[in-house]
Amino acid sequence: MTARLAWVEIARATDVGRVRGHNEDRHLVRPPLLAVADGMGGAQAGEVAAGMAVAALETLADKPSPGDLRRAVERANSDIRGSAARNVGRAGMGTTVTTCLLSDDRRLYVVHVGDSRAYLIRNGELRRLTDDHSVVAELVRGGALTEDQADRHPQRNVITRALGASDTVSADAFQVGVEPGDIVMLCTDGISAAVGDAGIREAFAGDASLDDAALALLAAADESGGEDNSTVVLARVGTGTDATVPEPLEFVPATPRVAVLPRPTVEPGARTARAPEPGRVLERVQTTRSKLLLAGAAVLVVAGLIIGFTAWAASRSHVVRADDAGQVRLYAGLPYSALGVSLLDDGRPLGVNARAVVADDPSALDQGIQGEGEATALATRLIWHYGMPQTWGVPATGGRP
Secondary structure (H helix, E strand, O other): OOOOEEEEEEEEEEEOOOOOOOOOEEEEEEOOEEEEEEEEOHHHOHHHHHHHHHHHHHOOOOOOOHHHHHHHHHHHHHHHHHHHHHOHHHOOOEEOEEEEEEOOOOEEEEEEEOOOEEEEEEOOEEEEOOOOOEHHHHHHHOOOOOHHHHHOOOOOOOEOOOEOOOOOOOOEEEEEEOOOOOEEEEEOHHHHHHHHHHHHHHHOOOOOOHHHHHHHHHHHHHHOOOOOOEEEEEEEEEEOOOOOOOOOEOOOOOOOOOOOOOOOOOOOOOOOOOOOOOOOOOOOOOOHHHHHHHHHHHHHHHHHHHHHHHHHHHHOOEEEEEOOOOEEEEEEEEEEEEOOEEEEOOOEEEEEEHHHHHHHOOOOOOOOOEOHHHHHHHHHHHHHHHHOOOOOOOOOOOOOO
């Protein structure tokens, strides 16, 4: 009788990164099921969409079938669409999802939407199992870009499929054979885009444990700039019973991100040498100076709240519009200025001529402030219609298409 396969070693870790204000990644480890989800939508609650994707998978039976896995992803898409329709603050939210199931027939069943990834490491060899659903991945598959060119392309983060993007979702579903000793890796693009295949191989070099490999991947993503949330789930295939699900690893970046000074404290009940006698109440007399200090403090508090809210809103808002050179860009931030300082970043060029868009669809660049999901969907549509090459060409430099 063939021994039952199981996840005999498991590691998981997630990190907000150096740029994002919050973590929109979610993951699930519930043997025999693994999953990662990368939410999008900023102010439109990308983390909510990612959480709903994981929740739909978490409700599956202890031994789900491959068909259950796909139906759960489709149900998550409907749940996300419904929640966005009922709550204006969640309009446009969406998420990627990559999930896999280790089956008793010694096969790994994978369901995938978006640009999170699944890998298989066998005898030190790295194999990518999933195809990215992104603009640059389509260009690579069509022969218009090489893998190296795609890694540097300004549209490398623009995805073409996500849960919540439409009423129906087209998920990739497939199976691969696995054997004892194989390592399955699921990760969001905060790791795959920042570290690359060479960095992933390096993390597994030697006899590194899965804990060591997971922390090495987060460290490599952080050292590359930490521009996105990063999440990784690792599981080693073996025989016997599944390992106990561990707590997420605590990642401490080599370079501290925020220096936090300790707050001064006063011991409860402590009295100063000049404390009043018991039973005697001293009333402080308000002076003109103290009133001015209080008013100034109030102004600073209000200003701080305004600045904080503006920064929060800018970090979760996006705008698609033309730049001064007549090219369309996807900007993060708010289309305003404060004290002469623009609240928009430099923007990502989409490779689309604004004049062509305006001539064909005058309202396309007049959408105003949007969540990340809505803005990304608009950018994808513009790239697809106005920025894609009319004919596929073979890269002159060769390489893997």
